[in-house]
Amino acid sequence: MTAMQTKSPHSSDGSDYSLRDHFRIWRTMLTISLEERLVYRGDFALGTLLRFLPIVTQVFLWTAVFSAAGRSDIAGYSKNDIVAYYLLAMATRAFSSMPGLAGSIARGIRDGSIKKYLVQPVDYIGFLFAMRVAHKLVYFAVALGPFVLVLFLFRSYFPAIPDVGTIIAFAASLFMAFLIGFFLEATLGMLGFWFLEVASLLFVYMLANYLLSGHMFPLDMLDGIATGLLGISLGDVVKMLPFEYTAYFPAAIWLGKISGPAMYQGLLIEAMWVIVMAAACRLAYDRGSRHWSAVGG
Amino acid sequence: MGRYWRVFATFAVAGMVRDMTFRTNFLIACISSIAWVAMNLSFYVLVFSFTPELGLNTGWSREPFFVFVATGLIINSIVQTFFMPSAEEFSEMVRSGGLDAVLVQPLDAQFLITCHRVDYSSLANGMVGFLLLFWSLLSTKWTPTPVAFLLYPLFVISGVTILYSFIIGLAAATIFLGRNQSLYDFWFYITTFSRYPMEIYSGPWGTPLQTLCTFVLPILVVVNVPARLLARPFLMSDTNLAIWSLLAAGVSFIVSRRVFTHSIDRYRSASS
Numbered sequence: 001m002t003a004m005q006t007k008s009p010h011s012s013d014g015s016d017y018s019l020r021d022h023f024r025i026w027r028t029m030l031t032i033s034l035e036e037r038l039v040y041r042g043d044f045a046l047g048t049l050l051r052f053l054p055i056v057t058q059v060f061l062w063t064a065v066f067s068a069a070g071r072s073d074i075a076g077y078s079k080n081d082i083v084a085y086y087l088l089a090m091a092t093r094a095f096s097s098m099p100g101l102a103g104s105i106a107r108g109i110r111d112g113s114i115k116k117y118l119v120q121p122v123d124y125i126g127f128l129f130a131m132r133v134a135h136k137l138v139y140f141a142v143a144l145g146p147f148v149l150v151l152f153l154f155r156s157y158f159p160a161i162p163d164v165g166t167i168i169a170f171a172a173s174l175f176m177a178f179l180i181g182f183f184l185e186a187t188l189g190m191l192g193f194w195f196l197e198v199a200s201l202l203f204v205y206m207l208a209n210y211l212l213s214g215h216m217f218p219l220d221m222l223d224g225i226a227t228g229l230l231g232i233s234l235g236d237v238v239k240m241l242p243f244e245y246t247a248y249f250p251a252a253i254w255l256g257k258i259s260g261p262a263m264y265q266g267l268l269i270e271a272m273w274v275i276v277m278a279a280a281c282r283l284a285y286d287r288g289s290r291h292w293s294a295v296g297g
Numbered sequence: 298m299g300r301y302w303r304v305f306a307t308f309a310v311a312g313m314v315r316d317m318t319f320r321t322n323f324l325i326a327c328i329s330s331i332a333w334v335a336m337n338l339s340f341y342v343l344v345f346s347f348t349p350e351l352g353l354n355t356g357w358s359r360e361p362f363f364v365f366v367a368t369g370l371i372i373n374s375i376v377q378t379f380f381m382p383s384a385e386e387f388s389e390m391v392r393s394g395g396l397d398a399v400l401v402q403p404l405d406a407q408f409l410i411t412c413h414r415v416d417y418s419s420l421a422n423g424m425v426g427f428l429l430l431f432w433s434l435l436s437t438k439w440t441p442t443p444v445a446f447l448l449y450p451l452f453v454i455s456g457v458t459i460l461y462s463f464i465i466g467l468a469a470a471t472i473f474l475g476r477n478q479s480l481y482d483f484w485f486y487i488t489t490f491s492r493y494p495m496e497i498y499s500g501p502w503g504t505p506l507q508t509l510c511t512f513v514l515p516i517l518v519v520v521n522v523p524a525r526l527l528a529r530p531f532l533m534s535d536t537n538l539a540i541w542s543l544l545a546a547g548v549s550f551i552v553s554r555r556v557f558t559h560s561i562d563r564y565r566s567a568s569s
Contacts, residue, residue: 050482050483050486051486053486053487053489053490054486054489056490056506057489057490057492057493060493060497060498060499060503060506061344061351061493061497063497063500063503064351064352064355064493064496064497064499065344065347065348065351066348067352067353068348068349068350068351068352068353068354068355069347069348069349071347074347075347200322200325200326200329203329204329204332207329207332207333207336210336211336211339211340216336216340217340217343221343
């Protein structure tokens with residue numbers, strides 16, 4: 001039985017490689033990941049199409065709610081706004097959700113397969129990032145058609161196309177949603193260096209994210225719910241967390257629910273969350289990979 | 298048949314031993330499941346803070362709707378305890394060639410593939426379902442008849458049979474696709490249609506969808522029929538739906554069995 005103490009490979013080894021070499025390695029990793037994703041095309045296409053099913057029930061649910069409620073506005077959203085919100089939140093989740101990322105990192109730590117990244121001059125986080133970019137490229141290549149079709153079918157629910165500034169802000173928020181989602185899940189996976197099994201933790205994260213990101217309902221609906229703390233609503237508490245940037249925030253920008261200085265302030269906070277989560281991910285990997293030992297033959 | 302019951306009892310005991318060996322994990326899994334249910338219930342409470350019922354004059358106010366939700370929890374918990382954990386492993390068995398070991402057993406392959414693993418932590422949702430059902434029935438103004446209570450388990454089993462047939466059909470798809478990691482996703486997404494009363498599917502898009510999900514893929518009758526027995530006075534149209542539900546359960550089971558047998562015939566081992 002042997003024990004392998006490891007050190008972080010990207011710290012000193014990286015200096016032997018030029019930027020061009022790094023780019024070449026990263027491009028190779030991206031190509032490998034793209035090929036891997038396309039092996040089981042049927043499964044991937046099926047999984048992509050399935051994501052559209054829950055939105056259908058939400059549309060009918062809220063249509064039923066509005067018809068029985070006898071009001072045209074709920075928490076500042078009309079029926080059309082709600083439908084458009086769910087579609088936009090879903091589009092945002094397509095950027096920010098990272099299925100299998102944390103689980104695969106924790107599994108690699110547990111079964112020792114992560115050691116191949118530790119002994120090679122490949123930055124593990126960079127590799128994971130390339131894989132995820134590949135995953136998203138394939139996903140959007142497959143999902144673009146259905147997305148365009150669904151958005152076209154539901155076009156009457158959307159308000160007029162916003163101005164260029166709002167569109168740019170929306171695109172920036174989507175890109176940062178992808179980064180937050182990636183670093184958040186990668187950090188959770190890295191906790192496997194200490195806990196080995198993180199399945200329960202991931203489930204808790206999944207629950208929290210589903211509820212607090214705005215995936216389930218627009219977070220504005222929580223504004224009127226008191227927490228018991230003076231002047232602080234449940235909505236205020238939720239908006240202190242990074243989850244809203246993975247679904248609610250970009251959708252709210254497009255719908256004009258957040259605009260002007262509040263939009264720029266939100267983008268700034270989102271950028272700060274990206275930096276915080278990236279730093280947390282790097283720190284967890286550096287500390288964890290030093291702490292980790294592979295035991296076995 | 299007796300032999301199958303004995304084998305199933307062995308699987309059930311093995312599942313209990315496994316769960317009790319990792320008691321903390323079992324407890325966490327139970328708590329996680331209940332947390333998921335609690336989160337959904339809080340969403341429904343939020344929805345009912347904006348409206349007195351789901352759909353105008355449908356009768357699905359908060360308490361009847363919670364009878365509906367409770368019924369869904371009970372049915373899904375049975376499926377997730379006894380069938381889903383096994384079916385989830387099927388994809389990997391096909392991909393890795395592990396299915397070979399199942400096919401050479403002197404037992405029905407469908408039985409072995411769908412019943413070999415029992416996950417007791419999923420029963421936690423069923424327990425919450427029973428508690429919610431009890432609370433809702435006490436809170437609602439309508440008192441169900443004794444006949445409704447007697448028929449309720451029958452239609453719960455009917456709903457379970459339909460969901461089981463879906464699982465079998467999806468498992469069979471694994472053989473054609475080579476890998477079907479979306480099995481659980483698909484099951485999750487398709488059952489979202491059954492989470493709400495069928496009356497919400499109305500209008501130019503909703504009515505065809507309701508027809509499709511009632512008569513072609515009978516997912517809407519899974520929860521709607523047993524829930525209607527207890528949630529509100531049973532109407533004539535509900536009787537027709539109940540009869541169709543039993544018929545749909547039988548047809549779904551037979552069709553899924555045939556699809557599964559056909560797919561097994563096409564299976565080519567992946568192992569050496």
